[in-house]
Amino acid sequence: MTYYAPAGGLPAQTELTTDRAVFTEAYAVLPRGTMRDIVTSQLPFWEHTRLWVLARPLSGFAETFSQYIVEVAPGGGSDKPETDPGAEAVLFVVEGNLSLTVEGDKHELEPGGYAFLPPAADWTVRNTSDSRVVFHFVRKAYEHVEGIDVPEAFVTNEADVEGHEMPDTDGRWKTQRFADPLDVRHDMHVNIVTFEPGGVIPFPETHVMEHGLYVLEGKAVYLLNKDWVEVQEGDFMWLRSFCPQACYAGGPGRFRYLLYKDVNRHPRLPRHHL
Secondary structure (H helix, E strand, O other): OOOOOOOOOOOOOOOOOOOOOEEOOOEEEEOHHHOOHHHOEOOOOEEEEEEEEEEOOOOOOOOOOEEEEEEEEEEEEEOOOOOOOOEEEEEEEEEOOEEEEEOOEEEEEOOOEEEEEOOOOOEEEEOOOOOOEEEEEEEEEOOOOOOOOOOOOEEEEHHHOOEEEOOOOOOOEEEEOOOOOOOOOOOEEEEEEEEOOOOEEEEEEOOOOOEEEEEEEOEEEEEEOOEEEEEEOOOEEEEOOOOOEEEEOOOOOOEEEEEEEEOOOOOOOOOOOO
């Protein structure tokens, strides 16, 4: 498997400023060209690390999650990577090798490596190699439900996760589901969706789930609300709940993306104080 990872840098002074970046009330597109050195961030208790923040809770933007692309230089990492004990997380490695310790158990994550980390988990990450490691870090405030246990941590690789064909698509549209969709302990899913060239989402999906989509490979035309938008590997899309979406994978290769969605919980109801 190959995955796109940003390299930073800055465009030449002679290049055009115009790009495909767009931010609307229903969706946003952050093309890969927006992920430059000057828009990186730092985190407490992380060494030799920088990150691109793709999504954060914000009025009129992502409401349920945050997502980063994290770049850790050799020798870097963190012994206190999460400062919010109520946050669950998924890590997905796109470049290099990440040393992950969860509850005392050590794991070496290569590209395609995937880890689910429940709230209050004891975990650390280190880059013990001679080159950078790049991974996605997706976070959500876990929604506890009385009588439902918190799911346990697990580590795998996408190479070991079967792709499930979507109905009536002859294999042109598949989803790799890392958590059992019927397991209501999980309140978020981070999956990988793959379209073969010419594969489509054949109707405008309109549903309650919020989405974050990072394109790992290929290119496509994606319907976002009323607009058909060209996207390619390295682009990130945010879709608000009920934003119509569809897809046409134009080829010549596969189109694949890492998909976040919130699941398995009642929508929160407002409380009016008199």
